Amino acid sequence: MLGLLPLAFGVLSSLNIVNALGQTRCVEFNSSPSSFTVVQGGNAAPILLAEDEWPGVQRAASDFADDIQRVTGIKPSLSNSSTPASGASKPIIVGTLGKSSLIDRVINATQMDVSPLVDAWESFMGMEVKNPLPGIESAYVIVGADKRGTIFALYDLSEQFGVSPWYRWADVPVKQHQELFISSSGCAHGTPTVQYRAIFINDEQPGLTNWALEKFTNGTGSPGDGSPFNRFFHTKLFELLLRMKSNYFWPAQWSSAFNVDDPENKVLADMFGIVMGTSHEEPMMRSIPVEWTLLGKGDWNYTTNSDFIYQFWVNSTIRAKPFESLFTMGMRGNGDLPLGESTNIDLLEKIISDQRVILSNVFNGTDVTTIPQVWTLYKEVQGYWEDGMKAPDDIALLWSDDNWGNIRRFPLESERNRTGGSGVYYHVDYVGDPRDYKWITSSQVPKMYEQLSLAIERDAKRIWVVNVGDLKPCEREAEFFLNFAYDSSKWNLTNLDSWVFAWAEREFGLDEEKTGMVVDVIGNLTKFNARRKPELLNATTFSLVNYREAETVENQWDRLVNVSTELYNQLSKDAQPAFYQLVHHPVIASANLNKLLITTGKNALRASQAFLSTNELADTAEKLFEQDFDLEQAYHSMLDGKWDHIMDQTHIGYYYWQQPMTNALTGLARVQSRKQVLAGVMRIAPEGTLGAWPGDDMNNCPAQFSCPNFTMTLDSFDPITNRFIDVGAGGPAPFTFKASTNASWLHLSTTQGSISPDNLEERVWLSVDWDQVQDGDNFAELVFTPSAADGPGLTVGMRTAAVGVNFVATKLNVSNNFHGFVESAGAIAIEAAHTTRNNSVEGVTWAEIPGLGRTLSGITPWPRSGANGRNFTAGEGPSVEYDFFTFNTIQDSGNVTVVTHVSPSLNANGQDRPLGFAAQVDDLPAQSSYFMPFAVPGQLPDVWNDFVANSIVPVNMTFSGVEPGAHTLKIFMIEPAVVVQRIVIDTGGLKKSYFGPSESVHV
Structure with missing residues (x-):
C-alpha cells in the first residue's frame, strides 16, 4: 500500500526542444554554420547598448555579461557605443523598441521586421542580422517590445547558457562551457499569458526576517519597525524575480513597510523594472498595519476617520506616482482582518470611489481607467462582490484561493468581459485555520497545475500573485507558478x-x-x-x-x-x-x-x-x-x-x-522498567488490534475484561498477503517462547524466540499455503508459551502463562471470466486512474492528472471547457467504469457503500453550478452528489477545515440490492472540475484509517 510511487516524467524527447523551463532552445555549445558566436577561442562577442536605453536594461546587460563570464570564464566588453571595442565585427546588440536609438538605427539600416513587437507587452525577439551598422559584418540583435521584454530576453539566454535563476538564492552551480553559440534564427517570445506575475513575501517571521537581519543589517533593522528588508535585500530579490520572468511584487507586510524602511526601495524597484504593489489588504500603496502604526491617527475606520485616512492615501499615492505601480483598492480591517460589523456595501463603494478620485487628482487628471488597479476578493471581500457590490469595470478582480491552494471561485462567463480582467491570489504558505503551514514545501505541482489551468481556461489572466511566505522553503513551487503564468501553453497533462x-x-x-x-x-x-x-x-x-x-x-x-x-x-x-x-x-x-x-x-x-x-x-x-x-x-x-x-x-x-x-x-x-506486568512475563499483540494478551485490556473485546482469544483473518485476495504477531517483554524478566499451530497450512516465520531487556520484541510472521486449504473458511489455533526462570515476584503462572490466537484463512474464488478488482476483508479499494473503461461524451473524457492527490493520481473530465463548458444530467455524461467482485454485503443486507475520494474543491463555477458527479452500480438508479456545501458569500463551508486538513472529501453513497458477485461501478461527470482520486467500496469490513485499504487485487 502506498509505496514509493514512480512518477512518469512525460515524453523526455520533448526536452530536446525545451530549455529554460519552457523557452524554445536557441543556445548551442558547439559551432555550426547556422550559429552566432558568443564565446570561442577565449574571445567573447562585445555587448552594445545605446546610452538612452532604460537603466534597468543597462543593469540587466551587466548581469548578462557577468553570466557569460560565470559560464566561460571570459567576460565580454559592455559599452554604450555603436561600434564594438577592439575592432570586433560581430557584437551582440541589445535594445528596446522605441527607446534605444541604437536599435532604431539597426532597424532603419536592415529593415528588420519587428512588427510582432509593436504594442506588445514584454515580448522580445533575437536573431543574427547582417550588416546592421556601418563597419559591423553581422550581429546578434536582441530587441524587446518594452524594457522588461529586453530584460527577459537577456535572462532567458543566461539561463540557457547555464545560469539558474537560483544561482544565488539556492546556490545552484553555474554550468561551465568553454564556448557559447546562439542559433542565427535566435530566440523569441510573445506576450506572456498572464500580464502581471508576482510573489508575495508574507508570514516572514521567523525564518526570512531573522536571516535578513543577520545578512543585511547590523542586527537592528530600520528605525520604527526594525525591518531588515532594505535595498540590499530587495535588489537581490528583484534580480531573482526578473530571472524568473516575474514583473510584479507584493513586499513583506507584518513587520516592515517597503516604502518607509528604505527610501531607495521604491526607486530601485522601478529602475530594475519591477511593478510595485501592496497586498490584498493594503490599499493605495500603504503598508498595513506597519505604516498605520507609525503614521496613523485615530481609528482605521472610514466611517469615523475618513478625512485622515483619505489624506493618508493621498500622500502614499503622491509617493508612488513617479514609479510603475499597481494600486490595491478597497479596504480591510487593520491587520488583515474583516472590517467591522457596521461595514456595508455602500461604504465600500464610497471607499473605492474616493480612492479613484485620489488617483485622478494625483495623476493630474489622467484617465483613471488607464491606471492599473486591483481589488482582491479575499475571504469576506468576495462576499461583498457576490452580494451585489459594484466595482468599476477597469479594476482587475483578483479571485483568491482558500489559502490551501483551492480557488474559491473563477470568473463567470458574465464577468469575463471586464476591461480590467481578473486573476488569482494563490498560497503555497499560510498562517491561519485549520493550521499554519510554513515550515517546509508541501504543495504539489500537479495540484497547482490543476487549479491554475482552470484559471487560464476561465480567462483569469490579468494578475497572478503567489504567497510564498519566507520564499526559501518554496523555491520550486514559486517558480512553477511564475513559469506557468509566463507561458501556460507549454505545459499540459501529457x-x-x-x-x-x-x-x-x-x-x-x-x-x-x-x-x-x-x-x-x-x-x-x-x-x-x-x-x-x-x-x-x-x-x-x-x-x-x-x-x-x-x-x-x-x-x-x-x-x-x-x-x-x-x-x-x-x-x-x-x-x-x-x-x-x-x-x-x-x-x-x-x-x-x-x-x-x-x-x-x-x-x-x-x-x-x-x-x-x-x-x-x-x-x-x-x-x-x-x-x-x-x-x-x-x-x-x-x-x-x-x-x-x-x-x-x-x-x-x-x-x-x-x-x-x-x-x-x-x-x-x-x-516502570523493574516491575513485572501482572499477567505474566510475556506480552502478545496480534496485528489488527489495539489490544494485548494475556490479561485485561480495554481494546481486547467490547466487555473490556475476561476477553476471549483474538481471532486473526486472512483471505486469498488480500493485497497484504501475510499477518504478524508481536511477542514482547512484560517486564525485566527474560524468557524464551515457543510458537505452535495445529494447522499444517499455516506457516510461522519462527517457532521459538528469546526476549530480554536487550531484545524487547520479536515479530512472528504468519502466511498461508493456499494450495493446502479448502474453499471457504479454514480454522487454526496458535499457541505462544513462555518459559522464564524463577525470580523475585514471579509465580509459576506468570512465568508460563500461554496465549492462544485464533486464525481464519478464507479461500475465495471468482468467476473464470471475470476481470476486475476483487473484494478482500469486506472492502474494495481502487485508484481512480485504474479504470476498466473510459467513455467519452461530446469530446469530453476523464483524464488522469499524474501524481495529484494523496495516493496515486487524480482523474477529471477533460477538456474542462469541452462541450462548451456545460454540465450533464446524472448518468448521461462522460463516465469511467470499474468492474469489481464482491463476496459480502454490509451485514448481509444487500447494501454496499461506495466512498468516492474527491479532491477538495470549492463551488468555483458559481452558485448555480455546484460541483457534482454521479455514481451507479450496475443498473441501479444513479445517485448524484453535490458534495460541497455552499457557504455564506465570502465564507467557507463549516466542514472545510476537515476537508483541507485531510486533503480529501469522502463522498458516501449506499446502494441496495447488490448481491455477491460481479458488478460494475460507473462514475459520471455532472460538472467540470471535479477531481476523483480513489474509490473504496465498503461491503461490511472497512476499518478506520487515514488512506483506506491498499488497492485491491485485480484479476
Missing part, C-alpha cells in the same frame, strides 16, 4: 512532469536516469507532505493497527531518504548545497518528523499494552526530536552559515492554528 524534469536537469546537471530519480523524489516528497501538512500531523494520524498504514508511511519515507541520500552523495561538492536546500533537507527533515510522530504513537500504544518496549520507543522519540534540531542546524551551518536562521520555523507541538513558540514534544509514556 508533459507536466517534464517541467519538474527540466527544472531538476537545470539545477543539478545529472544524467537522464538520475534526473528521473530526482523527479520521483520530488513528486513523492510533495505528495507525502501534501496529503497532510507536516504541521497537522500527530501521533495517530496514520493507523497503528489497520492496513499497516503507519509502518507503510515510515517505509515510504525511509525509501525516499535512501534515494535522496544516494543522489546527494553522487553529486559534486559544488552541487550538494543546492540539492540539500531544494530536495535533500526537505526529504530528511520531513521523514524525521513523520518517524518521530509515529514513534510517539507506538509509544502510547505499547504503554497501553503493557510492553516494556514502551521505554525504548520513548528513547527513540527523544532522539528523533533532537535530530530535528540537528537537521535545522546542519542547514544553517552549510556554506559558512550563508542561510543561518532560514529554517527557524517551529513545527512540532501545535495546540491550535498558530505556530508554537518552540518545538515541543509532549505526552511520552514510560513504564
